[in-house]
Amino acid sequence: xxxxxxxxxxxxxxxxxxxxxxxxxxxxxxxxxxxxxxxxxxxxxxxxxxxxxxxxxxxxxxxxxxxxxxxxxxxxxxxxxxxxxxxxxxxxxxxxxxxxxxxxxxxxxxxxxxxxxxxxxxxxxxxxxxxxxxxxxxxxxxxxxxxxxxxxxxxxxxxxxxxxxxxxxxxxxxxxxxxxxxxxxxxxxxxxxxxxxxxxxxxxxxxxxxxxxxxxxxxxxxxxxxxxxxxxxxxxxxxxxxxxxxxxxxxxxxxxxxxxxxxxxxxxxxxxxxxxxxxxxxxxxxxxxxxxxxxxxxxxxxxxxxxxxxxxxxxxxxxxxxxxxxxxxxxxx
Amino acid sequence: xxxxxxxxxxxxxxxxxxxxxxxxxxxxxxxxxxxxxxxxxxxxxxxxxxxxxxxxxxxxxxxxxxxxxxxxxxxxxxxxxxxxxxxxxxxxxxxxxxxxxxxxxxxxxxxxxxxxxxxxxxxxxxxxxxxxxxxxxxxxxxxxxxxxxxxxxxxxxxxxxxxxxxxxxxxxxxxxx
Numbered sequence: 059x060x061x062x063x064x065x066x067x068x069x070x071x072x073x074x075x076x077x078x079x080x081x082x083x084x085x086x087x088x089x090x091x092x093x094x095x096x097x098x099x100x101x102x103x104x105x106x107x108x109x110x111x112x113x114x115x116x117x118x119x120x121x122x123x124x125x126x127x128x129x130x131x132x133x134x135x136x137x138x139x140x141x142x143x144x145x146x147x148x149x150x151x152x153x154x155x156x157x158x159x160x161x162x163x164x165x166x167x168x169x170x171x172x173x174x175x176x177x178x179x180x181x182x183x184x185x186x187x188x189x190x191x192x193x194x195x196x197x198x199x200x201x202x203x204x205x206x207x208x209x210x211x212x213x214x215x216x217x218x219x220x221x222x223x224x225x226x227x228x229x230x231x232x233x234x235x236x237x238x239x240x241x242x243x244x245x246x247x248x249x250x251x252x253x254x255x256x257x258x259x260x261x262x263x264x265x266x267x268x269x270x271x272x273x274x275x276x277x278x279x280x281x282x283x284x285x286x287x288x289x290x291x292x293x294x295x296x297x298x299x300x301x302x303x304x305x306x307x308x309x310x311x312x313x314x315x316x317x318x319x320x321x322x323x324x325x326x327x328x329x330x331x332x333x334x335x336x337x338x339x340x341x342x343x344x345x346x347x348x349x350x351x352x353x354x355x356x357x358x359x360x361x362x363x364x365x366x367x368x369x370x371x372x373x374x375x376x377x378x379x380x381x382x383x384x385x386x387x388x389x390x391x
Numbered sequence: 392x393x394x395x396x397x398x399x400x401x402x403x404x405x406x407x408x409x410x411x412x413x414x415x416x417x418x419x420x421x422x423x424x425x426x427x428x429x430x431x432x433x434x435x436x437x438x439x440x441x442x443x444x445x446x447x448x449x450x451x452x453x454x455x456x457x458x459x460x461x462x463x464x465x466x467x468x469x470x471x472x473x474x475x476x477x478x479x480x481x482x483x484x485x486x487x488x489x490x491x492x493x494x495x496x497x498x499x500x501x502x503x504x505x506x507x508x509x510x511x512x513x514x515x516x517x518x519x520x521x522x523x524x525x526x527x528x529x530x531x532x533x534x535x536x537x538x539x540x541x542x543x544x545x546x547x548x549x550x551x552x553x554x555x556x557x558x559x560x561x562x563x564x565x566x567x568x
Contacts, residue, residue, distance in 0.1 A: 140420075174443055174519050175443045178444070178447040179450075182450035182451040182455060185456075186431075186454060186455060189424070192459065196462075211463065235520055
């Protein structure tokens with residue numbers, strides 16, 4: 059499949075690509091459907107409950123029933139909203155979430171693109187979702203929506219900086235922004251070992267980027283009802299929710315590519331298991347990790363959140379960069 | 392038609408559409424988002440020209456940061472729904488038309504005179520980010536690069552100073568932002 063990327067685009071190849079992309083979209087939708095199921099089951103077990111268990115065996119069809127319910131709901135648009143932006147916002151929020159998969163290589167053979175600045179592309183495109191949230195929050199013409207959107211944007215800006223600075227350590231070590239090259243540079247030892255500080259900063263900032271507990275201030279149901287999507291219902295609400303969960307998998311894939319060797323096995327002796335399986339396992343682990351936190355952490359306060367990002371994470375990320383530079387100069391890594 | 396041309400026409404049309412919408416829309420927030428569409432389409436043109444790094448930077452800096460800042464600025468300042476009626480007489484319209492046409496002709500003339508050659512079948516070569524880095528640290532550009540660094544540092548310090556003076560002494564501890 060990688061060979062395709064370097065050959066001229068014909069109609070046949072274009073159709074093939076489009077089919078593969080459609081396939082990927084379905085895989086992602088399937089993953090999201092079951093992520094919600096697993097989230098509810100995990101939360102149930104951690105709180106001594108059963109979780110969904112009525113629709114289908116073990117409740118496996120629960121999310122599908124929920125999706126059908128959302129899709130068949132009346133498409134309701136409140137009269138006081140800014141109509142064009144209100145309709146556009148869910149799409150603007152969701153589209154980047156799927157576009158970022160273009161630069162995430164799944165194995166050394168399967169990738170949808172191989173551009174030199176893959177990591178930057180992910181960061182840049184992912185930041186476009188912020189615009190969708192801002193549009194939705196503003197167009198809803200509702201104070202909770204607006205406050206939720208403002209919080210979301212303030213938080214995303216604050217946490218994007220430590221996120222990028224932490225990833226810079228990996229980039230310095232690999233000498234490349236191409237995600238395939240970054241994985242290839244981890245043949246001997248995964249980046250999580252030499253870049254442990256960077257990994258911690260990245261993980262925390264990623265949780266904030268994903269708006270997950272303990273940083274789920276944008277949706278804080280006790281103070282903002284539901285944040286930027288209060289006025290949304292049915293299909294459009296589903297789009298916002300979808301974007302959030304798709305990012306969960308994209309971020310899981312990014313963490314495993316940057317710090318856990320992507321499709322490389324933990325030990326060369328285990329290389330008989332195909333790379334795709336390793337990649338899937340690592341991605342799912344990091345995609346489900348936020349659910350554990352959701353059951354165990356309280357929400358932080360908004361000012362603590364900002365202080366933590368600017369005064370805690372950012373200096374730590376800078377220290378990591380200096381350390382990486384020093385180790386690189388000394389020839390250790 | 393070659394696929395490059397199709398893609399170029401699409402993104403160019405989107406960029407122009409964003410620009411036209413920016414001028415014709417009445418609400419400030421709508422304008423900001425129309426500009427964002429224009430910025431994003433220009434990033435597409437950069438990608439098409441093989442300037443990956445420039446394209447990504449266009450997305451991060453313009454579509455992401457500048458637009459969000461603009462939108463924030465609009466939201467935090469007072470703006471009434473009432474349109475400000477400005478006088479647009481025939482003279483102003485005529486002058487604006489002359490200036491726009493003159494600007495277009497000047498740019499078009501420069502474009503025709505520029506030494507850019509149409510590329511062969513393979514399209515333009517992709518400029519790697521490594522090459523950009525090497526060029527920035529080459530003797531030719533190193534001084535400009537360092538000066539930009541100093542300027543950014545000065546701007547950073549200035550921003551911190553301005554932000555600090557807004558908060559009264561007592562609130563500073565709790566502000567945190």
